[in-house]
Amino acid sequence: MRQNAEKSGPKKPATMxxxxxxxxxxxxxxSRALDGSSLVTEETALVVRRAVAKLNFVPNISARTLKYGQSHAIGVIVPDLTNPFFSEFLREFxxxxxxxxxxxLLANAEASVGxxxxxxxxLLMRLVDGVVVLPSLDELEPYQLxxxxxVPTxxxxxRRTGPCFSDVSLMHEEGMRQAIGYLKDLGHRKIAFIGGSSGLMISKLRLDAFQASLKMHGITVRHEYVRYGNYRADGGDRELRNLMLLADRPTxxxxxxxxxxxGALRAARTLNISVPNEISIVGFDGIELDDLVSPSLTTMSVSRKLIAQSCHGALEEMRVGRNGxxxxxxxxVELIVRQSTGRPLRKMTKSR
Amino acid sequence: MRQNAEKSGPKKPATMxxxxxxxxxxxxxxSRALDGSSLVTEETALVVRRAVAKLNFVPNISARTLKYGQSHAIGVIVPDLTNPFFSEFLREFxxxxxxxxxxxLLANAEASVGxxxxxxxxLLMRLVDGVVVLPSLDELEPYQLxxxxxVPTxxxxxRRTGPCFSDVSLMHEEGMRQAIGYLKDLGHRKIAFIGGSSGLMISKLRLDAFQASLKMHGITVRHEYVRYGNYRADGGDRELRNLMLLADRPTxxxxxxxxxxxGALRAARTLNISVPNEISIVGFDGIELDDLVSPSLTTMSVSRKLIAQSCHGALEEMRVGRNGxxxxxxxxVELIVRQSTGRPLRKMTKSR
DNA sequence: CTCTAAAATGTATCCGGTTACATGCAAACT
DNA sequence: AGTTTGCATGTAACCGGATACATTTTAGAG
Structure with a gap:
């Protein structure tokens, strides 16, 4: 009783x-004593709780899951954890x-095939209560399944809803309108866009918003000002260099x-192109890093906390009221002006 | 048969x-047909697979877990997902x-009490196959459980091992020796350290390594050069400012x-203190961001991939051979020299 | 054509927590 | 005393996949 409350090694966890x-x-x-709720003598409950403590009993969730068909787990499909936007979201969620x-339950979307x-x-095997899909996948099959x-998703x-399928969308259009309005007011007319891999939904949405906003502000859309990166810094770096090779550079x-x-900011620095004098740079997300670089990054910021709350709320709503x-x-989306944007230098440029 | 292979709504997932x-x-x-391995006619297997496809059968892992007591899930306890070091590790893992x-299975360690x-x-309830504890917790109770x-952990x-408990440690001492040797060679004698919250293991280890390395290189340890931040940028920012208030500033x-x-880098920039001329700054981790700031950060880098592999390997080893x-x-740890370090300015300083 | 061995398939049970239903037992009322 | 009410507790079945063991089918040998 002194040195070994349980005999030898407790190989198997204690069961109920x-x-x-x-x-x-x-x-x-x-079971009832542990639920607390129901009809058990306080005395009995005490004895049970003591036994639980002594045996280090921890209930086996699989048994519960098996009975009820729900696991109290939520799957989150993330394209790239390295992107602070996603990790910040994940923390909130x-x-x-x-x-x-x-x-x-973490699930990566970058794994090679399928x-x-x-x-x-x-995730389905594990009977998740819900799924959050962070990048909007282009493939439909996973969604259909x-x-x-x-499964509430x-x-x-x-930009798509359906039975057991909610959508949380950022107001790109609104943000883009603000950003471009702001740049226009500063005097910019030659505005470029660096997207992500061309196919992906998120890039398409933001590019569309970009082009629509330019039109709205009466600025001509120039196809050579639209480039495709990869959502990472190196893509931005590369494409800014490409933009700077143009005879008529964007401002x-x-x-x-x-x-x-x-990435674009870094490229400009490396090329000794002054930001924001020679080129203004605007981002989208509002990650914590933006304020760590110099010049700090002007960006269209969106609250990760709000996104997380919306996602979780939508999931719960679908889960409890299974109402289709x-x-x-x-x-x-809110434009946060920092140091990476300013008036363009008034210098001789081909008037086009 | 045309429009609705299954009658009405497949509320419950199909079972075996x-x-x-x-x-x-x-x-x-x-069961055997799906295992593939055993003794089933190819013909039967085909029929089964067709049925699986038609019913969209997905096995229920809880049942398996219940039977075998292992869930094929690994719990990862992370202190702060927002820290790129952890998210980069998580991606690899x-x-x-x-x-x-x-x-x-993601578990946060920042949740308030206990x-x-x-x-x-x-994690125990879910019968995880193993657990990775990312920050070294100071509390012992979780470990004991x-x-x-x-549970392989x-x-x-x-810096502690035991039954079913492995440790993956970074060679702080080695890295610190390199870094301080490098700084000494550049001519630095007044070297400060900004730790994390004073109690935590990781801060303690690195501080110890810092002090030991200083001694080893014959540099006196000055207590006013040791400050405590919070592992985040704002802590570094704040403490660099404090260091700059000293009459005899570190170089x-x-x-x-x-x-x-x-954070320290940003503070220096804000204070118009030139990096690396007036102050050299060295980090520890080697996160991807280091190369995005200007001047880029000299750091003691450690491969996240290698850490992840070591952790996973250790877990598997303990799991298969339950040999205590x-x-x-x-x-x-490898010192990566970038732009944030250089020779200290030779200017008049109190010779102490 | 029969018998036997091997191959293919079927039956029933286990895993552990929950809960409908059954049982027990005491106080309260007729 | 007998009976009802109601609370406390016990018993057994269920969830779904795996598998030891039982049973059937098939093939090959005599």
């Missing part, structure tokens, strides 16, 4: 029946989930996300 | 028995896990991690 035996009651009583007694589909299948199973920027450039813009259709939510 | 019925065989046959058919303990309990359950920089400062150093003791692994 072990607790029941130890407490001299039945499993049902143990995880906090919400764990406050709700749910755990987060990555997303495999991830989705993994989720819908078929009626929320996607970011998919401002907008990145599809902050990493792209930060999902929701379409919009998240505001 | 559904597949068996549909294929006109028994559950055992279905997730890739390894998913290549091994495991999923990653955060880590609650997280650990959650894991050890009691014989690997911690970073805990170089080493951050406990890169975020701290980047864990391992102690060391990860090399």
């Amino acid at each position: 029946r072990d607790v029941a035996r130890h407490a001299g009651v039945s499993v049902a009583t143990v 995880e906090a919400l989930a764990s406050a709700n007694g749910q755990v987060v 990555g997303a589909l495999t991830s989705v299948r993994q 989720l819908t078929l199973r009626k 929320v996607a970011i920027d998919s 401002a450039v907008i990145g599809v996300n902050d990493l792209t813009a930060l 259709l999902g929701r379409q939510l919009y998240i505001p | 028995r559904d597949v068996a019925r549909h294929a006109g065989v028994s559950v055992a046959t279905v 997730e890739a390894l896990a998913s290549a091994n058919g495991q999923v990653v 955060g880590a303990l609650t997280s650990v309990r959650q 894991l050890t009691l359950r014989k 690997v911690a970073i920089d805990s 170089a400062v080493i951050g406990v991690n890169d975020l701290t150093a980047l 003791l864990g391992r102690q692994l060391y990860i090399p």
Whole structure:
């Protein structure tokens, strides 16, 4: 009793029946005592709780999941954890989930072949209560599988809703209008855009918003000012260099996300092109890094916390009231002006 | 048959028995057919696979977990996802896990009271195959619980091993020796250190290494040159300002991690203190950002991939061969010299 | 054509927590 | 005393996949 409360090695975790035996009651009583809620003598409950403590009993969630068909786990499909936008989102979302007694199952979408589909299948096997799809996938199959199973799903920027499928979209159009209006007011007319890989939804949405906003402000859209990066800094770096090779250089450039813009910023620095005098740079996301670089990055910021809350809320709503259709939510975008933008230098340029 | 292969809404996912019925065989046959391995006619297997496809059957992992007591899930306890060091690690680790058919269960350690303990309990309930503890927790209780359950665990920089408990440590001492040797060669004698919150293991280890290395190089340790931040940029920013208030300023400062150093870099920029002329700054981690700022950050870099591989390897080793003791692994640290370090300005200073 | 061995398939049970239903037992009322 | 009410507890079945063991089918040998 002194040195080894349990005999030898507790290889197998204690089960409820072990607790029941130890407490001299039945499993049902143990279960009820642990629920706290129901009808068990305080006395009995105490005995049970003591047995639980002594045996270090931890309930086996699989058994519960098996019975109820839900695991209190939420799958999150992330394209690239390295992107601060996603990791910042994940932190917020995880906090919400764990406050709700749910755990987060991480699934990567970058795995080679059929990555997303495999991830989705993994999540389905584990009977997740819901799924968050962070990049909007272009493939439809993973979505269909989720819908078929009626697993509450929320996607970011998919601009699509359906049964058990909600969407949380950023107001790109609004943000882009602000940003371009701001640049125009500063005197910019030659504004370029560095997107992500051309196919992806998010890049397309932001590019569309970019072009629409230019038109709205009466600025001509020039195809040579539209480039495609990769959502990472090196893509932004590369494409800014390409833009600088043009005879008629843009005076401002907008990145599809902050990493792209930060890459562009670095390229400008390396090329000894002054920011914002020779070129203004604007990002999109509002990651914490923006304020760590010099000049700090002007960006269209969107609250990660709000996105996370919206996603979690939408999932819960679909989960509890299994009433078919999902929701379409919009998240505001706010232009944050920092040091990477300013008036363009008035120097001789071909008037086009 | 045309418009609705399954009648009405497939509320409940198809089970193996559904597949068996549909294929006109028994559950055992279905199970074997899906294993592929065993003794089933190719013909039968085909019928089964067709039924699986038609019913969109996905096995229920909980049932398997219940039977075997292992879930093919690995818990990762992270202190702050926002720190690129952790998110970069997580990306690498997730890739390894998913290549091994495991999923990653995210657990945060920042949750208010008893955060880590609650997280650990959650993971135990889910019968994780292993746990990675990223920050070395100072509390012992969570560890004890894991050890009691014989869940393979690997911690970073805990410098402690035991039954079912491995450690992966960075070679701080080695890195610090390199860094300080390098700074000394440049002519620095007044070197400061900005740690994290004073109590935490990782800060303590690096501070100890810092002080030991200074001594080794015959440089006196000055207590006013040791400050405590918070592992984030704002802490580094704040503490660099404090250091600059000293009458006898240091000429170089080493951050406990890169975020701290980047914060210090920003503070120097804001204060119009030239880096590296007036102050050299060195970080620790080697995050991708280091190259995005200007001047780019000199740092003691450690391969996230190698850490992830070591962690995963150690877990697997403990899992398959349940042979008691864990391992102690060391990860090399490499000094990467960039623009934030250089010779100190030779100007009049109080000779102390 | 029969018998036997091997191959293919079926049946039933286990894993552990929950809960409908059954049982027990005491106080309260007729 | 007998009976009802109601609370406390026990018993057993269920969830779904795996598998030891039982049973059937098939093939090959005599």
